[in-house]
Amino acid sequence: MVIEYPTHMRGLCYFFLLILIQASLCTIKVIGRTGQNVSLPCTYDAKTYGVLSFCWGQGKVPMSKCSNTILSLNDGGVLYQQSPRYQLLGWVTEGDLSLTILNAQKSDAGMYGCRVEIPGLFNDHKANTHLVMEEVPTTSAMETRGFIDAKLEKVQTETNQEVSIAFLGMGIGNIGRIAAIFCLSVIVILVLVIRRTILSRGTLPHPTTLPTENIYESV
Numbered sequence: 001m002v003i004e005y006p007t008h009m010r011g012l013c014y015f016f017l018l019i020l021i022q023a024s025l026c027t028i029k030v031i032g033r034t035g036q037n038v039s040l041p042c043t044y045d046a047k048t049y050g051v052l053s054f055c056w057g058q059g060k061v062p063m064s065k066c067s068n069t070i071l072s073l074n075d076g077g078v079l080y081q082q083s084p085r086y087q088l089l090g091w092v093t094e095g096d097l098s099l100t101i102l103n104a105q106k107s108d109a110g111m112y113g114c115r116v117e118i119p120g121l122f123n124d125h126k127a128n129t130h131l132v133m134e135e136v137p138t139t140s141a142m143e144t145r146g147f148i149d150a151k152l153e154k155v156q157t158e159t160n161q162e163v164s165i166a167f168l169g170m171g172i173g174n175i176g177r178i179a180a181i182f183c184l185s186v187i188v189i190l191v192l193v194i195r196r197t198i199l200s201r202g203t204l205p206h207p208t209t210l211p212t213e214n215i216y217e218s219v
Contacts, residue, residue: 026128027060027111027128027129027130028040028041028127028128028129028130029129029130029132030129030130030131031132031134032101032104032108032109032132032133033104033133033135033136034104034105034106034133034134034136035103035104036103036104036136037101037102037103037104038100038104038108038131038133039089039100039101040056040098040100040101040112040114040131041098041127041129042056042099042114042116043095043097043098044095044097044118044125045095046094046095047095049118051075051076051093052116052117052118053072053074053075053079053116054072054097054114054115055069055071055073055080055114056069056070056072056086056099056112056113057069057112057113057115058070058112058113059110059111059112060111060128061113061114061115061127061128065115066114070082070083070086071088073088073092076092076093085101085102085103086099086100086101086102087099087100087101087102088100097114097116099112099114104131105133106133108133109131109132110130110131111128111129111131112128112129112131113126113127113128113129114126114128114129
């Protein structure tokens with residue numbers, strides 16, 4: 001027994017099915033910094049399906065195609081590119097269709113949608129990404145000055161420690177040399193004193209011979 005539904009009932013079922021499919025899509029949040037590149041992810045199984053047509057658009061992925069298309073490829077070739085800032089830097093042949101926005105700005109914030117046209121009914125791969133742009137944190141002049149002063153103080157301290165260690169090594173070497181010279185000088189002086197003492201004891205004065213006076217008696 002086959003139950004046939006009226007055409008308007010089948011259309012209503014398809015409509016609710018599309019609503020469920022759209023509701024099941026999750027949204028990824030990506031935070032970017034102004035002036036830097038930001039990447040919005042989108043991948044699919046290229047080994048199974050091969051290289052397919054796809055598109056990127058501003059806004060959530062609609063029921064067909066992309067809303068406000070900014071980049072699209074058809075059979076591996078670029079079909080449309082709104083700006084050279086929108087680039088595909090991943091391996092497209094391996095299913096990496098992530099959109100890279102070069103030099104992202106505040107105006108780039110918002111919702112982006114990726115659709116990969118997979119053959120079959122309701123088989124398209126869809127990904128929604130919410131891009132939030134933030135300013136690059138700046139360092140105040142006072143913080144920068146304090147950071148530089150801290151670095152200089154650290155370098156100066158390390159230099160003083162190295163110089164102190166070097167002088168300490170030189171001082172120990174000089175003390176050793178001075179002590180050796182002092183000891184050698186003392187030894188030389190002692191040798192000279194001892195030698196002089198021995199020589200002075202070994203040399204005795206010779207007796208002095210007085211001339212004999214002849215005494216004559218007068219007759």
